[in-house]
Amino acid sequence: MLSNACKYAIRSVLYLAIHSDATAKIGVKTIAQELETPQPFLAKLLQQLTRDTLVSSTKGPNGGFYLDDNNKQNTVWDVIKSIDGTKKFDTCFLGLSKCNNNNPCPVHFIVVPFKESILSNFRDKTILEYSDEIKNTQQVLSLKDLNLLDGAAPK
Template sequence: MLSRASKYAVLSTLFLAEHSNVDKKISVKVVAESIDVPNPFLAKLFQQLVRGKIISSTKGPNGGFFLTEKNRQKNVLDIIENIDGLNKFNDCFLGLNECDSKNPCPVHFIVEPFKNSLLGKFRDKTIQEFSKEISENGRVLTLKGLDLS
C-alpha cells in the first residue's frame, strides 16, 4: 500500500509530535534510533518533509527537527501525499487507467467504498489529535525487533 518511505514519514512525524516542540528540537539520529529506521535514509526523508512543510528544522547547535503548531494541524494524509503522492490511493486497484463507476474494473465496486472511507479517516484527525491519542493509549511507535525473514 504505502512505500516504506511513507511509513517512516508517518511514524517519525508522529514521534516528533509526541516528543518535540519549538523549544525542544530533536536530531535525525535520535529519531532514527528511537523508531529504528535507517539514519541517512530518514535524514533524506526529513529534508523532503521540511520542504513540504510537514515538519520544521533549524541548523546548528541545539538545532534539529520539531513540529510547530501549524505543522500539528496537518493530517496523516498530508504526510502520505508529500512522500507517495495521492495516486497510490486514487489509482485503480487493478491498475486500469479508466476505472470509475461508469466504466468499472472487475473489483471496482468492491474496492472503491473502502478506499474512500480510509481516505476520509486519514483526513479526519490532525497530527496533534493523533499524537494525543497515542500518548494516552501508549501505542507502538517503533519498528524495533522487526522480523526480516
C-alpha cells in the same frame, strides 16, 4: 499503497508530534533509531518535509527536528502528498486505468470503502488530534523496544 519512504515519513511526523516541541528538538539519528529506519534516507525525507513546512528544524548544537503548533495543524494526508503524491493512492487495485463505480474491476467494491475510510482517517484529523489519539489508545509507531510474542499484551 504507500512507499517505504512515505511510511517512514508518516511515522516520523507522528513520532515528532508526540515527542518533540520547540524546546525539545530531536536529531535524525535518534529518530532513525527509534523508528528503525535507515538514517541518511530518513534525513532526506525530513528535509523534504521541512521544505513543505510539515516539519520544523534548526541547525547547530541542540538543533534537530520538531513540530510547532502550525505543523501540528497539518494532516497525515499532507505528509502523503509531500512524499508520494496522490496518484499511488488513487490507482485501481488491479491496475485498470479508468476503474470506477460504473466500470468496476472485480474488487472495486471491496476496495472503495476501505480507501474512503482510510483516506478520511488521514485527511480529516490534524496531526495534533491524530497524535493525541495515538497516546490515548496505546497505539504503536515503533516496535524497537517491544520484543513481544504475538499473543502478549502491550507493555
